[in-house]
Amino acid sequence: MSQHFLLSPLAKTLSLTKVLRMSDKDAETAFRAIRWAETDGEPVCPECGCVDHYDLKSRPVWKCKSCKKQFSITSGTIFHSRKLSLRDILGAIAIFTNGAKGYSALQLSRDLGCDYKAAFVLLHKLRESIALARHEGALQGNVEVDGAYFGGYVKPANNREDRKDRRKKINQSGKRQVVIVMREREGRTRTVVGKVEAEGVEATKANVAPSATVHADEASHWDKLAAHFPIKRINHQKAYSKDGACTNQAESFFSRIRRAEIGIHHHIAGKYLSSYATELAWREDVRRESNGNQFTMIVNCAAIAPKSPTMCGYWQKNSK
Structure with missing residues (x-):
């Protein structure tokens, strides 16, 4: 092996x-x-771009000869x-x-x-x-799109008779957000954070080239993509991959986020979810690069x- x-x-x-x-x-x-x-x-002055400067003896900074501004490294x-x-x-x-x-x-x-x-x-x-x-250009080739929800966990009541159906909006915290991923096969990964997975339709239209083939699951909101892209669908109730259609690489990315959330950070505040998703998308893209x-x-x-x-x-x- x-x-x-x-x-x-x-x-x-x-x-x-x-x-x-x-x-x-x-x-x-x-x-x-x-x-x-x-x-x-x-050193180059960040204010005016001048390369002529004085070295100040009192502090580790420089003074621009042109605009007279002091700047550090x-x-x-x-x-x-x-x-x-x-x-x-x-x-x-x-x-x-x-x-x-x-x-x-x-x-x-x-x-x-x-x-x-x-x-x-x-x-x-x-x-x-x-x-x-x-961010460097629209995604090309075969692009998998999917969404996964994070945060907003509501702890169930201790006694069974006191528990409520957490699938209903009235029993949710309102903090739950979805990370929508658009991932080229063997290529780049791009993420967007929203409130519902249906927002991924507009995100896909904005970030994926019209010539790309989009792979999506059976969720009904992805039906709208058929008017804009060649599309392949996979019904996860029947199979994970069939006739070349799958979202396995998108699911692989979500696995990385969940490991980071549960095993590394333990909790990710909602307003920072986009930053963590971007970081992990970058890690996914450069996973075959050396750490140097x-x-x-x-x-x-x-x-x-x-x-x-x-x-x-x-x-x-x-x-x-």
């Missing part, structure tokens, strides 16, 4: 010990080389207003990368010996930077992502 990719040496090209043994100067040099690759690591990036050192940030990215089913802020705060709030904001900034870099390549991808995404409008100042109540 052939060896699974994740068990092979090709999958393990990132050494966490090497990252955490970096000096602050080494970490700064590595981040500068990624952020300002066009100038070989020479992370000014204008997703790590704007950071509290952790660059070495700790790169170490956190390495740890986050190696979490095949995701990584929780509580565990990261223990690994780095930092406050939970710092770890929480850092991980959400990484998810945000990944999301900004992901994944680490480089995330650092590149973070280095070019702009200042976060939601997470910068989050714990100081500055988020919208």
Whole structure:
């Protein structure tokens, strides 16, 4: 039997010990080389784009000769207003990368010996930077669409006579949301979060190329897709796959989310569900890349992502 990719040496090209043994100067040099690759690591003003600057002696910042603004190595990036050192940030990215089913802020705060709030904001900034870099054109080929519900769990009453039918809307919490996935076979994965699975019809029309063949299950709301795409349907009450029609890869993605929710995070707040779904979609797409390549991808995404409008100042109540 052939060896699974994740068990092979090709999958393990990132050494966490090497990252955490970096000096602050080494970490700064590595981040500068990624952020300002066009100038070989020479600082570029994020305000005006000027490359001429002064080195300030009092603080580790530069002053632009053109606009006179001061800026640091992370000014204008997703790590704007950071509290952790660059070495700790790169170490956190390495740890986050190696979490095949995701990584929780509580565990990261223990690994780095930092406050939970710092770890929480850092991980959400990484998810945000990944999301900004992901959307690139309509999905092509064979695309599987499906939806799965998460959150809003209502605990049944202790006594059987007090239990209510939780399928009825009146007995639900109203917090339950659906993750709608559109997944190319052997390709990209895209997610949308909504209240009902029927919202996946418009999401599919917006994200899938008209020439693509859409695979969907027997739910009646997918009938509307037949007017826009070549479509194949599978009735899961009869079979999981038949005549080339199936949604097995979409179901595989939902399995990854449920493992992350139950085994890693234990609870995902509704307003962050989209961020977690995007992260896990990215993990699904790059699962055949080495962890070294994944680490480089995330650092590149973070280095070019702009200042976060939601997470910068989050714990100081500055988020919208």
